[in-house]
Amino acid sequence: MSRQFSIATMLRMVPNELLQEFFSVLGHADFDPDWEHLGQREFDPLLDYITDLPTSQAGEFDQELQAVYELSCQSGMTAIAEAAKLLDMAELPLQMPQEMSVHGRAMWTRLRHPKVFETAQLLHEIDHLSWWRKRNDLPSTTPNTSPEAIEALERAISSLLKDQGRGRLCTVETYTRDNVHYFFAYPDDYSETANQHDDNGNLVPIVINKTMQVVFAYHSKEGSMETYAKLPKRMKEGLEGCFSECILNWKLGEHVPGKTFEMNQLKDPHFHLVTDPQDRVTAELVKMRLAHKTNGRKVDLAVDRTIDGESIHKAIEQTIRTEASPLSQWNVIAVAIHFEFLPKAGRKPGRQTITVSFPNTCNVRSERSERVEIIQKYLKRWKIDCGRPTPAGSMAVGA
Template sequence: MPIHYTPKTFLRQTSNDLLQACFDQVGALQELPWADLPNHEIDVVYDSWQDLPEPQRLEIERMFEEAEALASEAGIKAIIDEGTFHGLDLGPELEPLESFRDKAMHVALTHPRVFQVAGTINHAHSLSRRYWKHRGNMPLRQPNIMQDALDDFRDAISAYFRQNEGRGHRCTVDAYLRVDRYHYFFAYPDNYADTYLGHDEHGHFIRRPQRPAFEIVFLFDPIDGTLDVYAQGGKVVQESLQTIFCRTLLDQELPPESPLGHPYELNSLKSRDFLLTTCETDPEDGIEEIQIRKLRLSVLGGVKRRITLEADPDGGPSAVYDMVDDCLNRHNMPDALINVTLAQFHFRFVHTGQGRQQTLTFEVSHPNTSNLKSCRKEELRLIGEKYLRRWGIDRA
């Protein structure tokens, strides 16, 4: 869900000492009697901030917005994970701070590199699932992240979009390693030229040519041999970017996607016998129940006919299969003519007694789309991926 940032709410829910440190960083509002200001009564702070010169005002706004994006349980976990990569144990350091916003602001001020990378990774998991494509059967080898290889990767992306779409004349690539396993690559090629409409620092309305960047994200797992790419443009663009990734960072040609042609196979869900499989979970995962809440059934052949069945969430594990039995005429539509092309899974975890009971809901679509990568709680995402592989759904 997108973060809704409002300046006054952010000020009210952030401690004054952290706000003061933030303004001190840009040499602003040093005349305010911070020690005498009650926490969370922010009108004087807000009004003074809005009266600052534009460069200072916008720099503060940028930091607040970035902190707001990380002010959640998933965001703080991303910060702690990134701190571990940098040799920092941030858990005890953040524990005394009262709110998620305080924790995020503290890291922004004291560990800016950790803050920046955690924000970038957290942003990747919030991108629309529509444009993520999953590919299996990738080489089980570490990517080359030396600067020469990254330059080749950048130049190849730029050349592809320049020759095919007339954009991408310049490109920047940033690479990050997460938990010593997952390699993230963020590419920012130039988009088409546009005109900025707005006001300059003197308050004059202007029209200024600009060339914004668009975003491409690669997430590579060399242990499982999977590559997820976020890019708009359809199948041809996706496969071209996968080829570029393989040739420049893995130094080999893109292999066939899988011996079976696609990573996600859902037809085992046609039978309610699948429910017996979902009951077999590992105790350490703390799973109380797994439901299949939605199935999309497509008819084999050239005619595009399909039906989506979505069960009552409170109907129990077999509810969607009861709907299948009620809605399908098995004489006219035997199983042999039906493909399952989308399924929604719902995991409910054992309540620990603290906070709300944890759940995980995600969809998988045939042949290669899933919004599981958008889950911001990495420990839950890994559990979901584990069972997709165990059940033979993710065959990559």
Template sequence: MAQQFNPKRVLRQISNPLLKDFFEQQGHPLDVEWDQLSNTQMDDVFDAWQRLPDADRKAIEIAFHDVHEMANEDGTRVIIEEGQYHGEDLSPLLEPMESRYDKALWTFMNRPAVWDAGVRFAKADTLWGGRSWVKRGNMPCADPKSDGEALREFQEAMSAFYRDRQGRGHHCKVEHFPRGGDLHYYFVYLSDYADTYINFDDAGHFQRTPERRAFEIVFAYDKDTCTLEMYAKGGKKVVEPLQRIFSRIILDEPLPAEEPGVHPYQLDGLMDRNFTFQTDPEDGIEQVTLRAMRLSILGRKRGRITLEPDPEDGRDRIYEMLEDDLNRRRLPKSILHVTKATINFKLNGNGHGRSLTFDVTYPNGCSLKSKREDQRLLGEKYLKRWEIDVA
């Protein structure tokens, strides 16, 4: 079991020359007789640290907290692995050091990129195996996106999901860190509910301070095995929508059905105004129109958005309605899920009649079953081609 953080114990575990260099690097050389101190005589160092301005003292305390968390076998392993990812074998440099605290603090001081990623991975590793850590196979196999635009879209979607579903998450920050050759971690930080905490101000006065702290979601995508592991509290009603958001934005693919034997229809692509209903001339289809669309908000059990314009208003009217509605409700498409679509084929009468209208419902419902055989086959052909039917 990990020991509780004790600042004096941390100071005693770090060699004096390294500790002296650390304070100097932070811009706060301490007025202590370093040469006269043994590693266990840290009262003078501690007192000098505590006399620093409040903000500087707290910043150093945070650094020591992280050093304490990394000063163990797993922390050292993560540092070495992350160094290898950055093209450097740190083992020869770390091995001669007196303690794991020295290894951790030296990395903090000298390899900031390795340290920054390593701290996050180590914290994620401590979450693994808990009730809120879940793994899912059958994910799309794709190169995960990590560019600024994708991360911003992911931030907006995560914020919108929690804002709509739980009334929190108004602010969001996403950070991407590759780990090894095929693992990609996405750390999502969202603003929590406001609360009041009892503390002391810089003058030592007792006070109640309102704060809005952050909570964390972790996504770990393995490109080699096409699996996604994630840490998120809330059970299936939260996890499944977040998997869907991740797949849609980061993998640029719809989330496939997890249960074997299910033949789902994927309708979310229909929200794109540029969705192409390509057909073959010999089938006599003059025009394909999306007549109606029903949407749900990911993670919300109740409430639907139904769009059904007048058929005489043209094929683009439904997208105008969609965009107007989303702007009014501040809902990005990435947190919406199309649960039903009504599609119309305008036919030239070449053996299939003049019109074919049918409904497709997520995950596996379609009214084509009730149509005559030739129309059913025609509709099924194009649902496959347009990748709406992904069975």
């Protein structure tokens, strides 16, 4: 079931002592619904107060409570713990009031440790972006994060989007996590018009100048980069060129996407997803999409994990008549791999299913941070992630 935000839910779930502090932080310290005698679930006076505020002030409550709500879950708690560790406050999770729900703990962090809260928001956002486009043909170097380089990237992204009537302004923020350098770009998107009640209760049209989101995740040791952007392939390639030239001082050549992910070896019935015992993880192919090399016909296969002895290779055998159409005539263009993480010190047990599609799309970057490294290890071990190719045609800018 998907989680649905509502102000009433947050007012109901967050302890009153934290709500009183929250109202004060937002500049409403004079509001007193008799906090001392207010019942823990008696939120109607608070909701009525917010509802009766001028639109701009009510909107501030809405935005702040939504931010707390986003971290009021297990993955949010994980993001807070990781943010605290990054800021040399590893003991912070133990300092949280243990009797509080995740809603109370998220609000407690927002009020007492705003920097941890802001960092956790960023980490949580990274972990929930999906379908990153990956390429491995970048140089292995230290990215330039100087103000001049960041400004150059902002200008380059704005220029790229200018012909589409967006990107007038662009802001880029940076962050480093687990040896991966993240660059968050927020160029202006298309403006939208909406109706809104002003502070006097009049319905008026307003212009909303939204930004779109672009994220570059550059791994300097591997010379690889993953890009997130809801844009066509041509525009993503343009963004990658902007990043490479402005941040890496490197002009990208023609990209050969087929070398990023390769999955044909997985159709071999003798191929097994072998893992190291010390990693305490198992893996199983649960879905596969095949495409015929000649006629382009596609076949989707899936495994019913509730049936003993089922496997993707048995599904291939039962579905494709190999005597008429040998497996050599089929390409694997997408797979889903189910990982099971067994109990291990420093890592919670759990299950994760990741998807990989030819030529360069994967959702690994959006999985929980403590699992990403181990998943990526095996994608390389099994030759799914092909590693870094020779960057033909690429060259240092100015060379």
